[in-house]
Amino acid sequence: MSVGPVFLMFSDSFKTDIEIISGASAPFFMPSVQNDGTAICDILWYEPDHLDFCAIRFGGAFINSITIALISTALTLYIGCMTAYALVRYRFIGRDLVSLATLAVRMVPPAVLLVPAFGLWNNVFCLDKDSFVGAWIRDVVGERGDVCLAGTHSGIILIHAAMNLPFVIWNLQSFVVQVPHSPREGARVDGAGPFHVSRRIVMPPINPGLAAAAIFTFLIAWNECLLASALAGRDTRTVPILIVNNTREFSIEWGIIMTTCMLLAVPPILFTLFASRQIITGMTAGAVKG
Incomplete structure (x- = not known):
């Protein structure tokens, strides 16, 4: 059952919109790479013949997604590991309360953070355009108003790190507590x-x-799409935002959407395979041959 939607998405990525809507070519059809050329037209070294204008900027959105996901993951793991170690190894007043609060915060739905984060990122966490740092950033980036976290990679990275940090702390505490005291x-x-x-x-x-x-x-x-769509700017849109923006009320390009979804699924699969090897290596490193 889980393979069916993936196979359907993969096969539809090589069909035209007419073939997808009519279903006349199923299950046999002539594959076409036209959707692939349309989806990644901004990173190709040539201009596809069937396109007059490259409207979908998948390359830029893909780079934004990779940058935001990797940096937010590294930042969350670093802070989460240090916090989990401190909560397990050091005794201080309110330690149990802090440990419980980290898990309770994770229960807050991301939609609840949307309005507060939007207000903070647009009004509070800003540099005045007349200040030295604000003027320098404004000259480099090309902005005319105050320099705020909204619309930047840093703003999306921070909200993702804050959203995932409670779970990482709670998860790593169970591993840190198993580390013996004597080597330390x-x-x-x-x-x-x-x-x-x-x-x-x-x-x-x-x-x-x-x-x-x-x-x-x-x-x-x-x-993640909800918070990113509210905090991202024109140049910091991620792939999920690109897919949502490509769906229109009266005209939906299903072939391009399916192709973009297939490309969206590749990096998580590769990252999961790489990280899974680290899980197996860590488990077998402590094994004792009987």
Whole structure:
């Protein structure tokens, strides 16, 4: 059942809109790469013959999605790992409350964050256009008003990191608590600092947890559309936003949508396969041959 929609999407990406709507060519049809040329026309070294104008900017949206997903994943894992380590290894007042709050925050629907994030990113987190830094950024980027987080890669990266950070902290806590105390204490006696202990002693045993959290964070950041559509600008639109914008009320180009969806599915599959190898490697590294 799960393979059926994927196969339908794959086959429809090689059909014309007339063939998809009529269904006359199913299940046998003559494959065409016309939709592929239309979808990636902005990154081709030649101009497709069937196009008069390249309206779909998939290449730029794809680069935006890769940049936002990778940076937000790395930022979330770094902050989440340090926070989980501090919540497990250090005792302070309110530690249990903070640990519970991280999981409670994750229960907040992303739609609830839409209006507050839009207001903060457009009004609060801004640099005055008359300030030195604001004027320099404005001259480099070419903006005329105040420099705000809205419409930038940084704004989308921060909202994705804030949205995924509670789950990453909660997930990594269960892995950090299983790290034995003796290697950590021995490294501290030898003069190792907190960052050295975290990188050399704590990180290797929790690689499976990091890989699982990386897969979760990357998939959420890659597929997220609601917050990104509200905070993204014309030059920072991601692939999901491009797909939504390509659906019109009276004219829907199903072939191009299916092709774009197929291209959208490739990076998460590759990232998941790579991260899954880290999970298997971390699990087998601690195995003892009987």
